[in-house]
Amino acid sequence: xxxxxxxxxxxxxxxxxxxxxxxxxxxxxxxxxxxxxxxxxxxxxxxxxxxxxxxxxxxxxxxxxxxxxxxxxxxxxxxxxxxxxxxxxxxxxxxxxxxxxxxxxxxxxxxxxxxxxxxxxxxxxxxxxxxxxxxxxxxxxxxxxxxxxxxxxxxxxxxxxxxxxxxxxxxxxxxxxxxxxxxxxxxxxxxxxxxxxxxxxxxxxxxxxxxxxxxxxxxxxxxxxxxxxxxxxxxxxxxxxxxxxxxxxxxxxxxxxxxxxxxxxxxxxxxxxxxxxxxxxxxxxxxxxxxxxxxxxxxxxxxxxxxxxxxxxxxxxxxxxxxxxx
Amino acid sequence: xxxxxxxxxxxxxxxxxxxxxxxxxxxxxxxxxxxxxxxxxxxxxxxxxxxxxxxxxxxxxxxxxxxxxxxxxxxxxxxxxxxxxxxxxxxxxxxxxxxxxxxxxxxxxxxxxxxxxxxxxxxxxxxxxxxxxxxxxxxxxxxxxxxxxxxxxxxxxxxxxxxxxxxxxxxxxxxxxxxxxxxxxxxxxxxxxxxxxxxxxxxxxxxxxxxxxxxxxxxxxxxxxxxxxxxxxxxxxxxxxxxxxxxxxxxxxxxxxxxxxxxxxxxxxxxxxxxxxxxxxxxxxxxxxxxxxxxxxxxxxxxxxxx
Amino acid sequence: xxxxxxxxxxxxxxxxxxxxxxxxxxxxxxxxxxxxxxxxxxxxxxxxxxxxxxxxxxxxxxxxxxxxxxxxxxxxxxxxxxxxxxxxxxxxxxxxxxxxxxxxxxxxxxxxxxxxxxxxxxxxxxxxxxxxxxxxxxxxxxxxxxxxxxxxxxxxxxxxxxxxxxxxxxxxxxxxxxxxxxxxxxxxxxxxxxxxxxxxxxxxxxxxxxxxxxxxxxxxxxxxxxxxxxxxxxxxxxxxxxxxxxxxxxxxxxxxxxxxxxxxxxxxxxxxxxxxxxxxxxxxxxxxxxxxxxxxxxxxxxxxxxxxxxxxxxxxxxxxxxxxxxxxxxxxxxxxxxxxxxxxxxxxxxxxxxxxxxx
Numbered sequence: 001x002x003x004x005x006x007x008x009x010x011x012x013x014x015x016x017x018x019x020x021x022x023x024x025x026x027x028x029x030x031x032x033x034x035x036x037x038x039x040x041x042x043x044x045x046x047x048x049x050x051x052x053x054x055x056x057x058x059x060x061x062x063x064x065x066x067x068x069x070x071x072x073x074x075x076x077x078x079x080x081x082x083x084x085x086x087x088x089x090x091x092x093x094x095x096x097x098x099x100x101x102x103x104x105x106x107x108x109x110x111x112x113x114x115x116x117x118x119x120x121x122x123x124x125x126x127x128x129x130x131x132x133x134x135x136x137x138x139x140x141x142x143x144x145x146x147x148x149x150x151x152x153x154x155x156x157x158x159x160x161x162x163x164x165x166x167x168x169x170x171x172x173x174x175x176x177x178x179x180x181x182x183x184x185x186x187x188x189x190x191x192x193x194x195x196x197x198x199x200x201x202x203x204x205x206x207x208x209x210x211x212x213x214x215x216x217x218x219x220x221x222x223x224x225x226x227x228x229x230x231x232x233x234x235x236x237x238x239x240x241x242x243x244x245x246x247x248x249x250x251x252x253x254x255x256x257x258x259x260x261x262x263x264x265x266x267x268x269x270x271x272x273x274x275x276x277x278x279x280x281x282x283x284x285x286x287x288x289x290x291x292x293x294x295x296x297x298x299x300x301x302x303x304x305x306x307x308x309x310x311x312x313x314x315x316x317x318x319x320x321x322x323x324x325x326x
Numbered sequence: 327x328x329x330x331x332x333x334x335x336x337x338x339x340x341x342x343x344x345x346x347x348x349x350x351x352x353x354x355x356x357x358x359x360x361x362x363x364x365x366x367x368x369x370x371x372x373x374x375x376x377x378x379x380x381x382x383x384x385x386x387x388x389x390x391x392x393x394x395x396x397x398x399x400x401x402x403x404x405x406x407x408x409x410x411x412x413x414x415x416x417x418x419x420x421x422x423x424x425x426x427x428x429x430x431x432x433x434x435x436x437x438x439x440x441x442x443x444x445x446x447x448x449x450x451x452x453x454x455x456x457x458x459x460x461x462x463x464x465x466x467x468x469x470x471x472x473x474x475x476x477x478x479x480x481x482x483x484x485x486x487x488x489x490x491x492x493x494x495x496x497x498x499x500x501x502x503x504x505x506x507x508x509x510x511x512x513x514x515x516x517x518x519x520x521x522x523x524x525x526x527x528x529x530x531x532x533x534x535x536x537x538x539x540x541x542x543x544x545x546x547x548x549x550x551x552x553x554x555x556x557x558x559x560x561x562x563x564x565x566x567x568x569x570x571x572x573x574x575x576x577x578x579x580x581x582x583x584x585x586x587x588x589x590x591x592x593x594x595x596x597x598x599x600x601x602x603x604x605x606x607x608x609x610x611x612x613x614x615x616x617x618x619x620x621x622x623x624x625x626x627x628x629x630x631x632x633x
Numbered sequence: 634x635x636x637x638x639x640x641x642x643x644x645x646x647x648x649x650x651x652x653x654x655x656x657x658x659x660x661x662x663x664x665x666x667x668x669x670x671x672x673x674x675x676x677x678x679x680x681x682x683x684x685x686x687x688x689x690x691x692x693x694x695x696x697x698x699x700x701x702x703x704x705x706x707x708x709x710x711x712x713x714x715x716x717x718x719x720x721x722x723x724x725x726x727x728x729x730x731x732x733x734x735x736x737x738x739x740x741x742x743x744x745x746x747x748x749x750x751x752x753x754x755x756x757x758x759x760x761x762x763x764x765x766x767x768x769x770x771x772x773x774x775x776x777x778x779x780x781x782x783x784x785x786x787x788x789x790x791x792x793x794x795x796x797x798x799x800x801x802x803x804x805x806x807x808x809x810x811x812x813x814x815x816x817x818x819x820x821x822x823x824x825x826x827x828x829x830x831x832x833x834x835x836x837x838x839x840x841x842x843x844x845x846x847x848x849x850x851x852x853x854x855x856x857x858x859x860x861x862x863x864x865x866x867x868x869x870x871x872x873x874x875x876x877x878x879x880x881x882x883x884x885x886x887x888x889x890x891x892x893x894x895x896x897x898x899x900x901x902x903x904x905x906x907x908x909x910x911x912x913x914x915x916x917x918x919x920x921x922x923x924x925x926x927x928x929x930x931x932x933x934x935x936x937x938x939x940x941x942x943x944x945x946x947x948x949x950x951x952x953x954x955x956x957x958x959x960x961x962x963x964x965x966x967x968x969x970x971x972x973x974x975x976x977x978x979x980x981x982x983x984x985x986x987x988x989x990x991x992x
Contacts, residue, residue, distance in 0.1 A: 234734065
């Protein structure tokens, strides 16, 4: 492409982080990826394939944003907590549909959760093009800008880094404790690795399906709310550039471990920021960014195995199997 | 009225064809125990290579092959990662999609805005003129004819051929198949390549026949729908066919309903194909054991030849 | 952020603006231009035309430009705009409606960077808005359709029910029914700007339902290809699409941002850029028409040309009364013209459009 590789790498990985604002933006971009990634990784460990986090995120934005619009005139500290609860409930509701259909009718959650993503996007479009339009907005498809009491406070002066980033860190901690220290976390691990053993031990697979899907829905819904109440500040026809799908990669690159997901989320977020800088400063088209991101991921995934092999040599006969099964 | 119905069905056929190719290819891949989520990327690469070939050589036949090979080539990257490097299949597939979208955009940079009249329709003398059946079944291009045959061929392959049996064995228990002496990696490689080839054909159909042009990201999410259809079909070729036509059918019918002026918000209309697919899945999923019979037990699990 | 608060104290932003701009005018080469695109530059539609404009600026004025493509209209937009500003771009075009609030937010933080936002309605001392009166072009298309449609059924492929699209549908319908009062429009919404397969399917459905002319407010040439195959007529969108439909394309509306972009960058270089609201049409050349297709007979060309001429000289307005709404009630009286505010927020159909407006 006629640019020096070192210059491109600088634009990609260093330049976005040469300012405080850049670091803050990294946090903003990584927040939804990490939040959804950790929740999904628990489901994936148990072999529950929630690939509809994008839809659950959208529902979270709809419900949380709906509360913000409902209490548009109300200036109260309770608005934001209410929005957070509504957003999480919205995401949980959207995830409960595949959970119910799987448990009750044995309908595969891959298909139902994916299809519901499209439905959620269309629902948001319907609302924003119709009843939730800004009454002073010339009928353009966007809601009012949320009032101050419905907006997440920023935690770093002069940047967009908001409270949601702390939620993401809290989420990492929470899921780590959950997986390492609780019975349900243990059950998730067992059922993912050896469903038969789980059955003999008396673990309820249905319970795990409900638990993982609702958890994924709650976190995805929360991150949807965080997007609209944080950096966006209103409801738009589309609020996520595919965070729910990218989070699936984040979960696996992070080897389904909360801390790994945190770093994977930051790395993926950086590659998006870097793609923008590379376009601006080096005139590299977006397509090159995509190719580069793909190659980077291939490389990471291939490396993953080398790490896995080293583990294998040290601990005899422990396979690096990831807990995935259908 | 009769003509409208025939015309609508013809449109449904073209809408279902790319889904059918991609879904059947993915189904074979999954039957071998491998989940490749890179369908969207392979479709796009197939589309751009097919279109580039027809643009530079003028040969539709070559273009179809180019699409097929492009999909196959991209899937080989996935095969290397997942089979030899034992990388996570899910993550590799998603990375493949990102890579494919970028690469196709890069390759297709100078193809935007170029026209092609589309793959020729192959009419069969005498037969095409039969009322009803003629136009419905015998007025298509080569890829549509192929899509009629492919489900049957895949069904026969899985059920009756020796290779098909081996494929299923590998997908159901790679350790057992390995113990018997089958080369698990080689069989899975073939299955992945076949899946890539079919996704490439789906892409070639998009850029050579469905809407004969190249635009970035022109598959517009059809790869994901194809993936969902495999699950919908519970790994059975007949149901892939049913699912593709159900999905394509409702998509087209809602457009017709809008053209008739039915006063339902268009967003609600656009939801119908997704909701209908869920509803049908719920109806056909209730017999757990039947699904287990067809679902490859080893799907997504990496295979270690040494253990 | 200290700079921001200091600047805030300066009363009369015009003075501060002219000071800053005056200083910059000394070195013309210091104007760097950034563009934010909502789609890929290879979409052959909306973004493609804006990028053509960017290239025209580079060629005409020799300034350095940069762009970021496929920027989602959400949280990402603000960062991209800001990054462009911090990387030395002092004139930034944000080319989609969804960038309105992010543009204003960044503009507040960078008072000495100039911003131009396409299709929005919020301005500031350093934020201009610009848009094109595409509905004027639609009126010409409608006139041609009124003459060329044999059965008076025209299919309209629409993207999203926003005022811009509704305005286009209405302008087309009014003009068409001036020629053929019986003609109707069937609208199909595909809920996408950009899905060649679905756009083509919508065209097929409309043709199957009797439409003998197809027009579209989506980006891809797929509907024209379908029209060509089926032997009906169609109109191109955003670019001249006759390469895709040599027989079927009657004409096309062309988005031509080049003159505007060149003028604005030049103004910035010369130091006389000021915040404005531009809504240009056929007269200024922001909306242009492609050559007529061979099948358009001389009398139809003459009719279309006269509509075009009368729009340009101001003697005719596409929304000139009498205009009836779908229910047949008169909403614009004879001799009246809908004002720009009513046009900007249009959310109702005129008489002759079939179906209900989804909202």
